[in-house]
Amino acid sequence: MRLFFGILLAIIGFTLLFGIFSVDIVLRIFSNFFNAWPIIFVFIGISILSGIKSLKWVRYINYALSIAFVLYLVFVPIANRxxxxxxxxxxxxxxxxxxxxxxxxxxxxxxxxxxxxxxxxxxxxxxxxxxxxxxxxxxxxxxxxxxxxxxxxxxxxxxxxxxxxxxxxxxxxxxxxxxxxxxxxxxxxxxxxxxxxxxxxxxxxxxxxxxxxxxxxxxxxxxxxxxxxxxxxxxxxxxxxxxxxxxxxxxxxxxxxxxxxxxxxxxxxxxxxx
Structure with a gap:
């Protein structure tokens, strides 16, 4: 989860730095989070599995999912059709x-x-x-x-x-x-x-x-x-x-x-x- 929050804060920091951060981005992040919040249980489950010596490699799955989830939260627009x-x-x-x-x-x-x-x-x-x-x-x-x-x-x-x-x-x-x-x-x-x-x-x-x-x-x-x-x-x-x-x-x-x-x-x- 530290990777997830680190990437999220980094992206928010870049948007603030370049003046493109807005209320719409905040709405998008929260809206997308409420749509996909059960993925948190996936992160927790994989973290538990990675504690098993023979399954330490699954932590890389968590890393990939964390990056994908942050990109989804920030960049997937709220559908409006x-x-x-x-x-x-x-x-x-x-x-x-x-x-x-x-x-x-x-x-x-x-x-x-x-x-x-x-x-x-x-x-x-x-x-x-x-x-x-x-x-x-x-x-x-x-x-x-x-x-x-x-x-x-x-x-x-x-x-x-x-x-x-x-x-x-x-x-x-x-x-x-x-x-x-x-x-x-x-x-x-x-x-x-x-x-x-x-x-x-x-x-x-x-x-x-x-x-x-x-x-x-x-x-x-x-x-x-x-x-x-x-x-x-x-x-x-x-x-x-x-x-x-x-x-x-x-x-x-x-x-x-x-x-x-x-x-x-x-x-x-x-x-x-x-």
């Missing part, structure tokens, strides 16, 4: 509800949120291991997949939401990779409880207040808008950087974007879109 979606689930909008609460519990969440003019919430998903479980109780929707070991890392959910309805999202996962696109934002409350989160939102108008509550070890939040938008950021953590473009206006009283970040490492950017 929309043509591999294998199912969808539609939930008609009930006119008695002006708000929908959506909870997603997955080992790894790759989520894209978009808006459409239809009168139903459309979940499109791709998961090679098992179909997610849907639980619907009035305006509460829970999506869960308890199959924690996956042989692939290309599980993905695309959600199409009707406009002019408020939505609350509660995401519980080891890794959250989330993208939101829409002319106007209709997400009211976004709660993320994860080890690593990467959130990218693109919206011109914020007719309702967006509150992001991120409780993660590492997070990366980017919000793009070309309009003047009020915001407030509360950050609690030793290494959290922020960058805010001029079209965003700091307003703690009535912010349209409220970010509460409780993370060890964080990167928060409010960026002027072109």
């Amino acid at each position: 929309e043509d591999m979606f294998n199912g969808n689930f539609e939930i008609p909008i009930n006119e008695n509800y002006s708000n929908y609460d959506i909870q997603i519990d997955f080992a790894t969440i790759n989520l894209d949120i978009r808006y459409h003019e239809e009168n139903y919430i459309d979940f499109q998903f791709k998961d090679n291991n098992s179909k997610p479980d849907f639980e619907i109780n009035g305006n509460r929707i829970k999506i869960e997949n308890t199959y924690y070991f996956t042989t692939t890392n290309n599980s993905k959910i695309i959600v199409h939401l009707p406009e002019n309805i408020e939505y609350d999202f509660d995401l519980n996962s080891a890794i959250v990779n989330m993208g939101v696109e829409g002319h106007s934002n209709y997400i009211n409350d976004l709660k993320v409880d994860a080890a690593i989160s990467n959130i990218k939102m693109e919206s011109e108008f914020f007719p309702i207040k967006l509150k992001i509550d991120s409780n993660t070890a590492i997070n990366n939040i980017k919000i793009y808008s070309s309009r003047e938008t009020t915001y407030d950021i509360d950050k609690n953590g030793p290494f959290i950087s922020t960058k805010v473009d001029d079209n965003f206006i700091n307003n703690k009283i009535t912010p349209k974007i409220k970010i509460d970040s409780d993370s060890a490492f964080g990167n928060i950017k409010l960026i002027s879109s072109k």
Whole structure:
């Protein structure tokens, strides 16, 4: 295992040295690790066998596997093929509800949120291991997949939401990779409880207040808008950087974007879109 960690740290060091280290690489490492973590038992088993005098040669297998595993963690991209979606689930909008609460519990969440003019919430998903479980109780929707070991890392959910309805999202996962696109934002409350989160939102108008509550070890939040938008950021953590473009206006009283970040490492950017 010393060889494994040594090579991993060396590669991370080289990427930092040449300025190519990014949050995407961190996400890739953790995502690939969660997909292939049982190989640790292989390393342990081979190490035990190498302690037998007549089988000391098997330690070279461990060396080769360690190098291959590090290369897999760092360089194998997270698969993202929309043509591999294998199912969808539609939930008609009930006119008695002006708000929908959506909870997603997955080992790894790759989520894209978009808006459409239809009168139903459309979940499109791709998961090679098992179909997610849907639980619907009035305006509460829970999506869960308890199959924690996956042989692939290309599980993905695309959600199409009707406009002019408020939505609350509660995401519980080891890794959250989330993208939101829409002319106007209709997400009211976004709660993320994860080890690593990467959130990218693109919206011109914020007719309702967006509150992001991120409780993660590492997070990366980017919000793009070309309009003047009020915001407030509360950050609690030793290494959290922020960058805010001029079209965003700091307003703690009535912010349209409220970010509460409780993370060890964080990167928060409010960026002027072109």
